Amino acid sequence: xxxxxxxxxxxxxxxxxxxLFNALTGLNQKIGNFPGVTVDKKIGYSQLPDGRxxxxxxxxxxxxxxxKSRDESIVFSVLAEKATELTPDxxxxxxxxxxxxxxxxxxxxxxxxxxxxxxxxxxxxxxxKGGVVINIDLLAKKLGVPVxxxxxxxxxxxxxxxxxxxFANKFALQEGSIDVKAIAPDLIDSICKEIxxxxxxxxxxxxxxxxxxxFLTPAQSDRIEELEKEHSFHSQKAQATETIARYNYxxxxxxxxxxxxxxxxxxSHSNKIDKVLTHRxxxxxxxxxxxxxxxxxxxxxxxxxxxxxxxLFVLIQRGLRDALPTGPLTDLLIDGVVAGLSGVLVFIPQIxxxxxxxxxxxxxxxxxxxxxxMDKIMRKVGLNGKSVVPxxxxxxxxxxxxxxxxxxxxxxxxxxxxxxxxLVACSARLPVYTLLIALVVPSRNVWWIFNLQGLALTxxxxxxxxxxxxxxxxxxxxxKSRERxxxxxxxxxxxxxxxxxxxxxxxxxxxxxxxxxxKVIIAVSIILWVLSSYGPGDRFKNIETKYSQPQYAQxxxxxxxxxxxxxxxxxxxxxxxxxxxxxxxxxxxxxDWKIGIALITSFAAREVFVGTMAxxxxxxxxxxxxxxxxxxxxxxxxxxxxxxxTLAVAFSLMMxxxxxxxxxxxxxxxxxxxxxxxxxxxxxxxxxxxxxxAAFLVYNLLx
Amino acid sequence: xxxxxxxxLSQLEVGxxxxxxxxxxxxxxxxxxxxxxxxxxxxxxxxxAPLGDPIAIHVSGYQLSLxxxxxxxxxxx
Numbered sequence: 001x002x003x004x005x006x007x008x009x010x011x012x013x014x015x016x017x018x019x020l021f022n023a024l025t026g027l028n029q030k031i032g033n034f035p036g037v038t039v040d041k042k043i044g045y046s047q048l049p050d051g052r053x054x055x056x057x058x059x060x061x062x063x064x065x066x067x068k069s070r071d072e073s074i075v076f077s078v079l080a081e082k083a084t085e086l087t088p089d090x091x092x093x094x095x096x097x098x099x100x101x102x103x104x105x106x107x108x109x110x111x112x113x114x115x116x117x118x119x120x121x122x123x124x125x126x127x128x129k130g131g132v133v134i135n136i137d138l139l140a141k142k143l144g145v146p147v148x149x150x151x152x153x154x155x156x157x158x159x160x161x162x163x164x165x166x167f168a169n170k171f172a173l174q175e176g177s178i179d180v181k182a183i184a185p186d187l188i189d190s191i192c193k194e195i196x197x198x199x200x201x202x203x204x205x206x207x208x209x210x211x212x213x214x215f216l217t218p219a220q221s222d223r224i225e226e227l228e229k230e231h232s233f234h235s236q237k238a239q240a241t242e243t244i245a246r247y248n249y250x251x252x253x254x255x256x257x258x259x260x261x262x263x264x265x266x267x268s269h270s271n272k273i274d275k276v277l278t279h280r281x282x283x284x285x286x287x288x289x290x291x292x293x294x295x296x297x298x299x300x301x302x303x304x305x306x307x308x309x310x311x312l313f314v315l316i317q318r319g320l321r322d323a324l325p326t327g328p329l330t331d332l333l334i335d336g337v338v339a340g341l342s343g344v345l346v347f348i349p350q351i352x353x354x355x356x357x358x359x360x361x362x363x364x365x366x367x368x369x370x371x372x373x374m375d376k377i378m379r380k381v382g383l384n385g386k387s388v389v390p391x392x393x394x395x396x397x398x399x400x401x402x403x404x405x406x407x408x409x410x411x412x413x414x415x416x417x418x419x420x421x422x423l424v425a426c427s428a429r430l431p432v433y434t435l436l437i438a439l440v441v442p443s444r445n446v447w448w449i450f451n452l453q454g455l456a457l458t459x460x461x462x463x464x465x466x467x468x469x470x471x472x473x474x475x476x477x478x479x480k481s482r483e484r485x486x487x488x489x490x491x492x493x494x495x496x497x498x499x500x501x502x503x504x505x506x507x508x509x510x511x512x513x514x515x516x517x518x519k520v521i522i523a524v525s526i527i528l529w530v531l532s533s534y535g536p537g538d539r540f541k542n543i544e545t546k547y548s549q550p551q552y553a554q555x556x557x558x559x560x561x562x563x564x565x566x567x568x569x570x571x572x573x574x575x576x577x578x579x580x581x582x583x584x585x586x587x588x589x590x591x592d593w594k595i596g597i598a599l600i601t602s603f604a605a606r607e608v609f610v611g612t613m614a615x616x617x618x619x620x621x622x623x624x625x626x627x628x629x630x631x632x633x634x635x636x637x638x639x640x641x642x643x644x645x646t647l648a649v650a651f652s653l654m655m656x657x658x659x660x661x662x663x664x665x666x667x668x669x670x671x672x673x674x675x676x677x678x679x680x681x682x683x684x685x686x687x688x689x690x691x692x693x694a695a696f697l698v699y700n701l702l703x
Numbered sequence: 704x705x706x707x708x709x710x711x712l713s714q715l716e717v718g719x720x721x722x723x724x725x726x727x728x729x730x731x732x733x734x735x736x737x738x739x740x741x742x743x744x745x746x747x748x749x750x751x752a753p754l755g756d757p758i759a760i761h762v763s764g765y766q767l768s769l770x771x772x773x774x775x776x777x778x779x780x
Contacts, residue, residue, distance in 0.1 A: 064737045099765045102739040236729050243736040260764065270766075271749065280753035372768050376754040385757070487757055488734050488773060491766040 003045060003055035006087070007165060010075060010110055011094035012103050013061035014365075014492040016122045018042075020094055020152040021058040022500065024162070048166040049159070057086060063102070065109045065205060066239060070406045073212055079113055080202060081215040090168045092161070094120045097127035097134060097149070098493070100258055104250045105243070107143075108177035112201035116172045117145050118164050124149040125156065131261040139257040144175040153498060178245040180204055183238050187231040194223055204242075208235050270365075270493045277366065283373050290366075294357045294395075295461055296454045298430070302349035309349075313342035332529055339614040340525025344518045347607065350434075351427050352506040354396050359505040363497040367392070368489065375487055381469050382476025383420075384413040385487055391417070391468060394424030395461070396509070398666045402673055410485035418673060419683055420472045422666050425464035425658065428606040432657045433460050435610055439633060440650040464658055467690070520605045520664070528601055528615050531575040539572040570594075570616070589656065589692070590649045590699040592638070602662045609657070648702035652695045660691035712746060712760070713774035720747040721779035728776040735777065739763030746777075 011017045021029070025044025042058040059078060060071040067073035078086050093110055095103040111117055119140075127134065140147040146164045150157030180200045181188050184207065191203040210216055210224045227233075276282055317334050324330040361367045367389055375385025383391075386408045393401035398421050405421070408414040425433070434457070441456045534540070546552075547565050556564070570576050571593075578600060579593030586596050598612040610629055617632035636644040661667065661684045670680040715721055723744050726732035740746065740762050747761040757770040 066733075066737070068734070099763070101763045102765060105737065105739075236733050239733045240729065240736060243733065244741060247736070247739070247741050274750060274759075278750060278753060283753050368768075372752050372757060372759065373754070375770070376752065376756045486731070486734060486773065487768065487770045488731075488738060489768050490738070491759055491768050493765075 004052035005048075005089050005165070005168075006055045006057065007046075007090045007092055008057045008059055008078060008088035009092050009094060010059050010079070010106065011061060012063055012096065012106060014490060015061070015094050015096040015103065016152045017058065017061055017094050019498055019501065020120060020122065020150070020158075021056060022504065023152050023155055023158050024056055046162065046165075049163050050166045052166060054162075054165055057088065062106065064106055064243075066208060067212075068409050073209075076205060076209060077213055077215065079110065079115060080205065080213075084215075088115065089170070090116045090118065090165065092118050092120050092165070094122050094152075097121045097124045098130055098132060100134070101247075101250055101254060104253065105246055108246050108249060109201075111143070111145070111172075111174045112177055112180060112199075113205075114172040114174075114199050114201075116169050117174055118161075118168060119143070119145055119147040120152075120157075120161055121147055121149045122152050125151045125154065133259040135257045139253070142175070142253050142257065144173055177249045178242070180242075183241050183245075184231065184233055187227055187233050190227045190231070191224060194227065195220065204238070207233060208239065273494050274369065274491075278369050278373055283369075287370060287373070290361075291461075292458060294354070295458050296451070297357075298350050298353050300451075300454070301353055305349040306346050309346045310342065313338065313345075328533070331533065332526065335615055336526045336529030337522060340522045340611040341518070342614070344514060344522075344607070344611075346610075347427070347431050348510050348514065350430050351396070352510045354427055354430075355509040356502050356506050358393060358396055359502045360497045361392075362389075363495070363501060365492040365494045368491050371489065372491060379485075381473040382413070382416050382479075383469075383472050384408050384410060384417070384485055386489070387413065387417040387472075390421050391424055391465065394421045394426055394468075397426050397428070398422045398424070398663065399669045402666065402669050405673070410481075412479050412481040413485050415479060415674070415679070416472050416475045418670060418679070419475060420468040422661055422663065422670075422683065422687065423464055423468040423471060423659065425461045426606075426663075428663065429460075429657050431607050432609045433457055433654055435613075435630060435633070436645070436650040436654055438630060439645050440647045460654060460658060467659065471686075471690075520608070524601050524604050524608045525611050525615055528575060528597070528612055531578070532570055532573045532597070532616060535569070535573045536577060540569055543568050543572065575616075588699070589695040590646075590652045590703070592644065594636075594644075595649075595653065599656070602657070602660075604662075604664050606657055606662045648699050651702055652699035655694040655698045656691045658691070659687055659694050661687040710779045711775045712748075712777040712779060713758075713771045715746075715748045715779075717748050717751060720745055722746070724778045724780040726776055727778060731773060731776050735769075735773075738767055739765070740767065740777070746779075 009017055009021055021042060021044060024046045028046075029042060029044030044056045044058070046054045046056055048054055057078070059075045062068075062072040062075050065076045065079075067076065079088065079091065081087060091110055093107045095107060107117075107119065121134070121136065124134075134149075136147050136149055146168075148157055148161045148164050150161055152158070183204060187207060188200045188203045191206055192198065192200065195203065195206060197203060206213070206216070206224055207228055210221045213221075216224075277286060317338055320330070320334050320338065324333070361370075370392070371385040371388050374388045378385055378387055387405070389407070390401040390405050393404055401421050401424075402418050405414050405417045408417060437453050437456045441453050444452045446452055446455070543565060547561065552561060571580070575597045576593065579596035582596045582600070583591075583593045586599065591599065594616050597616060598609050601612045602609045613633055614629045617629070617636060633645055634643070638644055667680045667684060670683060671677060674680070710721065712721065712723075723740060723742050723746060725742060726735065740760075744762055748758055749761045749766060750759045752758065752768075755771075757768050758774055759766050759768045760774075761767075
């Protein structure tokens with residue numbers, strides 16, 4: 001889509017930037033990556049009142065153009081790089097009207113880059129309610145830019161903002177804020193000449209950031225470095241001088257434009273909630289309660305939609321079986337593709353519920369309080385309060401969580417967080433756990449309200465957190481630190497969650513899961529079906545020849561004869577051979593060769609387990625009986641007639657899945673984030689060893 | 704003695720206020736000042752985390768959390 005004007009959205013975190021982005025673009029948006037880096041790039045399109053269309057780019061939230069993290073470093077490079085497909089014609093700076101002072105810092109920096117700017121003054125309704133009086137006309141006059149009061153949540157003022165975007169100037173008309181040149185006059189002059197720019201603030205930013213900016217040539221960067229030495233430029237001192245000058249200017253601007261009451265009402269309201277939620281006793285009790293409620297609900301609320309989806313797929317398989325002619329292609333479609341597909345789609349309810357909870361916790365500001373409460377404990381084990389968010393996010397999926405560790409500024413804290421996040425029980429393990437728990441744990445209530453199955457699941461989740469903490473503690477002594485850790489973080493005011501955003505995130509995550517995991521699972525299901533339906537050499541032929549001898553037809557009923565043949569075929573198929581090869585290694589864990597096949601395929605992605613079980617047991621069982629995976633596994637028997645999935649085997653399997661690094665996407669994202677193969681390799685080895693040890697221990701204890 | 708007269712932010716109790724005078728750590732001061740914690744600014748300790756660290760302060764019209772060690776680099780008037 002080609003737009004007439006390109007607009008970048010810039011603002012502090014927690015100012016409602018994403019809400020405004022959604023309000024401007026609706027569902028007309030797409031998420032990608034910024035070139036060369038793995039930072040989410042959200043682009044949407046908006047129809048302007050004059051008939052033109054605007055492309056809106058949502059840039060990561062930041063407090064300043066001086067980046068503290070990799071996400072934030074995108075902001076300056078997008079704004080500053082000339083004539084690319086992302087260079088904005090106009091910047092909309094979104095400011096929180098209840099906290100103008102700190103928000104204006106970023107505005108003055110952006111304004112000094114001399115890109116045309118519009119201010120969207122968000123949460124104007126909350127500011128009014130809190131008694132903050134803003135003289136908007138005077139503010140606009142003093143800054144020299146249009147200031148549009150809006151309330152993104154209530155969709156107030158969005159039309160005005162769109163109109164302002166369509167009337168926006170091609171040239172920057174804002175007043176300069178501070179005397180930038182005074183900070184480093186000679187250096188700025190030299191850089192301006194070197195890079196051929198007339199903007200002193202652009203030159204100063206280059207002096208600070210040239211080492212990380214991709215649009216400078218190495219020669220240019222080296223030249224700037226030389227100039228800095230020549231003029232003895234001290235980056236931190238210059239930043240301190242600049243920040244003080246900017247706040248002086250901001251105080252001048254706000255002096256006669258904004259009147260704030262002694263305590264904003266909103267804040268004191270928030271204070272009352274904080275007294276309970278960060279209470280020294282109740283704080284932790286409530287946090288544990290919320291986690292327990294989350295997992296109970298995931299189990300309880302998803303049960304009905306999940307069984308609906310399962311039933312639907314049994315119907316589809318039965319229908320296809322009746323409608324299509326028998327043959328290998330029909331088998332491939334039904335036992336391979338459809339069985340695999342049902343394995344994916346059945347988890348949509350659980351994933352949607354989990355992401356609903358996580359986005360509510362983040363949206364309300366509660367996640368920041370959890371960070372605040374947990375920092376001291378987390379630091380003791382080598383993590384950081386901010387590690388809590390990726391760890392809790394790890395309950396959903398390690399991939400976005402590992403990406404979210406970018407907010408942790410300290411290298412060592414971040415590496416340890418990345419190394420332990422995959423231990424947290426992610427949603428891909430959920431199907432494995434639910435399936436196995438439902439097989440061996442009775443669904444019975446204990447202590448009034450706790451369902452035994454729910455408790456077993458909660459236990460698996462607690463175990464995952466405990467193991468992550470222990471591994472982090474061990475790594476604290478192994479890794480050498482490079483820099484100091486910080487914990488300077490805003491505690492946003494409590495707000496009601498934006499239900500639109502919650503729904504949007506549920507939809508977005510479920511879609512990503514189906515598309516990303518679905519591809520892998522269907523591919524694996526097909527490969528697996530082929531591997532289990534064909535065997536090396538003429539083994540299959542030999543089996544058929546053997547059983548076509550008359551004595552078998554006489555001594556056995558056709559029904560059981562077919563079963564014996566298919567079991568023997570599976571055992572002699574490529575998959576069976578593979579499973580048998582690793583059987584000696586996994587026998588001590590209580591696993592047979594069929595489970596071995598599932599373990600191998602699960603190294604692509606854990607949720608493949610269920611599909612694999614479905615495929616293996618449909619190939620194994622009779623073709624006419626189509627059961628759900630759970631029934632198939634319940635009916636599975638060892639050669640001696642005892643059931644395969646005993647308590648010991650099920651829990652041993654769960655231990656293996658709890659610890660093993662069975663996720664190709666996580667390995668890939670860890671490499672992408674660390675840029676060093678040794679990290680994912682170490683992670684893979686330590687997790688697999690842990691998995692083997694834990695499964696061995698549990699099997700032998702429960703046997 | 705000279706150093707006894709210097710009060711740092713980490714020494715304030717919940718509810719007490721002070722005015723930022725200077726910083727003992729340049730690297731930290733850059734981050735703190737960007738977040739609106741500047742010389743001349745009034746700060747109030749609004750709460751302490753359940754385990755005694757970090758602390759939450761009220762500054763520039765919002766709530767900022769920082770560790771006790773970080774607070775100890777902020778000298779008050």
